[in-house]
Amino acid sequence: MKPRCSTWFALALTLSLCLGAMPAAAQPPPDPAFSAPVVEASLAAPISKNVELVGQFGGTAAAVAVQGNYAYVGVGPRLVILDVSNPAAPVLLGRTDVLPGVVQDVAVDGHYAYVADWDAGLRIIDIANPAAPTEVGFYDTPGNAKGVALAGHYAYVADGWWGLRIIDIANPAAPTAVGFYDTPGYAQGVALAGHYAYVADGDAGLRIVDIANPAAPTAVGFYDTPGYARGVALAGHYAYVADDDAGLRIIDIANPAAPSEVGFYTTPGYALGVALAGAYAYVADFWSGLRIIDIANPAAPTEVGFCDTPGDAVGVAVAGHYAFVADGGGGLRIIDIANPAAPTAVGFYDTPGYAQGVALAAHYACVADGEGGLAILRPLRDKFTVTLLPEGGTVASTARDAYLVFPSGSFTSTISLTYRQLWLDENTGPLAGIGRTFELSAVYRDTGQAAQLGPGQSFTATLHYTDAERGGAIESTLALYSWDGSAWVREPTSVLDAGTNTITAAPNHLGLFAVLGNTLRLTLPVVVKRN
Known part of the structure; x- marks a missing residue:
């Protein structure tokens, strides 16, 4: 399908929840952990415009985090550390032994990486020596660890059917469960603000958990959205929920004990993730591309712009006047959002796998490309070579x-x-x-x-x-x-x-x-x- 860009309004800052699987309105993702559409890697050179491939690392990549000159990549059941200081030649520094689960998410803090490892819970990797990353501790949560967020010396794990699990990581060699709240749905992701955790809980909507005492987290409020809560972003006293086939739901959380929906916008696709910038929410809307919602009046959100990418929009990162979309089978798509009235697709790189997530580092975009591995791309406005x-x-x-x-x-x-x-x-x-x-x-x-x-x-x-x-x-x-x-x-x-x-x-x-x-x-x- 040829990309379509509206002549409406666009400006973006979003990093979507990258689920990969074809979303179902009211069902959790099935086992196995990753069930994205199978995309056969082409042996032909990928098609590109204004983007060049400067480095690649093989393996099935489903998660990527970048810190400094290092990329931490979930490659199947391993965490791989690459030196990307020279993106044209990413160097494999080290990899863990085979972990018992499939890496779903990675968070890095100091000398440790914290891995959400599906049915193997939380794994803690010592990365002080990148050449020899070593698992130093783990806590095998009872469910399927989908995502992880860090605050202080605690890790908060979205654990599928088993809700929110809180792990004390003050001693990485001996992490201990200090508390949990078993949400009624399927915990997809978690966002933290103050002493509250906001859990996107699948068909149970948004759950708000008081974590002031991590040993005794308590549910203080919830709003059962009509769809399937995939991701949540916070701004002020509102929570913005990507709610699958029910689009974007806006919840007033000024009183966490009594959250209430103040507005919504039903996107045409499946809202998989949401992030915020200024008065706009940016929704990764699967086969309907990137949708841009004006939330200046939360009671009456309106779509002001969109770019219908050719693949499945499952992840977005924004820097400057450009949105970088992880577009499933459509690879990496770059959308110029400098003119809000005319968002324009200006560049792309058709990666050989299924682009699930994108992280930006310096002048490069690191794409977790499923069976295509990790692709390191350099977006360009112009490139040519001449003989002098x-x-x-x-x-x-x-x-x-x-x-x-x-x-x-x-x-x-x-x-x-x-x-x-x-x-x-x-x-x-x-x-x-x-x-x-x-x-x-x-x-x-x-x-x-x-x-x-x-x-x-x-x-x-x-x-x-x-x-x-x-x-x-x-x-x-x-x-x-x-x-x-x-x-x-x-x-x-x-x-x-x-x-x-x-x-x-x-x-x-x-x-x-x-x-x-x-x-x-x-x-x-x-x-x-x-x-």
């Missing part, structure tokens, strides 16, 4: 908003120069990017070895921007920066011409560059001394 002779030449971006002039002698022999413009500005700290992050790399055509500018050589970069792209950055502070491996450093030759919206610089190296500017003005008080 020793006599030099001029290179222009596809949009003609970047021009690079290499004088004669820049390189000692013919090179292949690759230009990549990234989707996102990352690690900018107090500075703000304007969507002009790009990378230049080169190899010698005759040897294939990496090439750099010759001694004393430089090239001229001329970059054009619009007022809309500038956003909140103070124009007078815009300059070209380069990444030195740990921080952005201003190019000393950078010159701004605000009259023509142009920045010019003459770097003496290739690498990663970005146009950045300040966002805050420092105003010093004027003190008048009177005699």
